Amino acid sequence: GAVVSQHPSRVICKSGTSVKIECRSLDFQATTMFWYRQFPKKSLMLMATSNEGSKATYEQGVEKDKFLINHASLTLSTLTVTSAHPEDSSFYICSARDPGLDGNTIYFGEGSWLTVV
Amino acid sequence: GQNIDQPTEMTATEGAIVQINCTYQTSGFNGLFWYQQHAGEAPTFLSYNVLDGLEEKGRFSSFLSRSKGYSYLLLKELQMKDSASYLCAVVDSNYQLIWGAGTKLIIKP
Numbered sequence: 001g002a003v004v005s006q007h008p009s010r011v012i013c014k015s016g017t018s019v020k021i022e023c024r025s026l027d028f029q030a031t032t033m034f035w036y037r038q039f040p041k042k043s044l045m046l047m048a049t050s051n052e053g054s055k056a057t058y059e060q061g062v063e064k065d066k067f068l069i070n071h072a073s074l075t076l077s078t079l080t081v082t083s084a085h086p087e088d089s090s091f092y093i094c095s096a097r098d099p100g101l102d103g104n105t106i107y108f109g110e111g112s113w114l115t116v117v
Numbered sequence: 118g119q120n121i122d123q124p125t126e127m128t129a130t131e132g133a134i135v136q137i138n139c140t141y142q143t144s145g146f147n148g149l150f151w152y153q154q155h156a157g158e159a160p161t162f163l164s165y166n167v168l169d170g171l172e173e174k175g176r177f178s179s180f181l182s183r184s185k186g187y188s189y190l191l192l193k194e195l196q197m198k199d200s201a202s203y204l205c206a207v208v209d210s211n212y213q214l215i216w217g218a219g220t221k222l223i224i225k226p
Contacts, residue, residue, distance in 0.1 A: 108214070
């Protein structure tokens with residue numbers, strides 16, 4: 001079964017509103033989680049790295065004030081898309097690093113489809 | 118339940134051809150992705166199949182049979198840099214992405 005779970009799996013929101021996506025590690029404590037955006041027929045684009053208890057590290061070109069990331073606990077990171085616009089419609093995927101074993105195993109969530117109308 | 122199966126590890130020789138299979142049982146189907154991932158890096162998109170058949174892109178090709186719940190990724194003229202994990206992922210009827218565990222491909226000289 002899934003070891004990283006995202007919620008909601010699909011969400012439709014109106015322009016100008018905010019929407020929150022949750023990413024949970026189910027079987028391990030993840031000190032580091034990653035947020036990606038999937039553009040059609042393109043690679044996953046890393047948006048930010050979320051570290052528990054500290055501010056997220058954003059990739060170049062990603063608006064920090066628009067994509068708010070909070071990693072409040074070792075099993076939960078949230079991505080809030082603020083003042084959403086239709087161009088924010090996309091597939092958002094999170095992943096979490098399992099510090100156990102070799103510390104290099106990353107598990108992906110099921111993704112969240114966001115449609116802004 | 119939903120399930121994606123792909124081999125855990127494969128070994129091939131530089132210059133050869135390798136086929137990585139992926140079988141899936143999911144509630145509905147809205148497409149299948151193949152990604153390449155080098156250790157410590159974000160996955161790189163390779164292909165997206167939603168209709169049956171073969172799609173070719175240079176050295177990489179991807180095949181889909183929806184009736185059989187089966188896909189494969191074909192890599193030709195293997196290069197050492199092709200050593201990586203290859204992830205198969207299916208979008209189900211709820212638009213959830215179901216990930217395979219990945220196939221670690223080892224290329225030997």
